[in-house]
Amino acid sequence: MSAPVNSACPPWCDQPAGHLHVETAGPGDYHISAFTLIDLPEIPGIREGTALQVAIEQYVTSTTTYDPLISLGIGDDDPDSEALTLDEADALAAALHRAVTATRDGQARQIPNGDGPT
Numbered sequence: 180m181s182a183p184v185n186s187a188c189p190p191w192c193d194q195p196a197g198h199l200h201v202e203t204a205g206p207g208d209y210h211i212s213a214f215t216l217i218d219l220p221e222i223p224g225i226r227e228g229t230a231l232q233v234a235i236e237q238y239v240t241s242t243t244t245y246d247p248l249i250s251l252g253i254g255d256d257d258p259d260s261e262a263l264t265l266d267e268a269d270a271l272a273a274a275l276h277r278a279v280t281a282t283r284d285g286q287a288r289q290i291p292n293g294d295g296p297t
């Protein structure tokens with residue numbers, strides 16, 4: 180019998196100490212951070228109300244500690260989620276930031292000072 184690899188929690192894991200249960204020849208377990216929930220209220224005609232869930236998870240088996248992944252889910256309950264590597268999550272965040280900046284810059288040019296709501 181070998182002890183589980185690295186059963187200590189990484190600093191970001193917010194589960195109770197000793198939560199990890201890894202069977203020697205069975206399935207592994209996950210370190211998980213509490214997800215960040217971003218509420219997305221309904222925009223009539225555009226989208227129904229839903230939520231974005233961002234979580235960190237790391238799969239550990241008795242022989243392998245996998246790289247942590249960023250889980251991105253859409254939906255209130257039991258969301259469809261996609262796990263991203265840190266580099267992929269970084270690229271997504273950068274792309275979102277660029278898109279927001281480009282859009283806000285465009286709006287700033289379209290609306291002259293004093294013409295829009297304050």
Ligand SMILES: [Zn+2]
Pocket residue numbers: 187188189192193194198199209210211
């Ligand atoms: Zn943990």
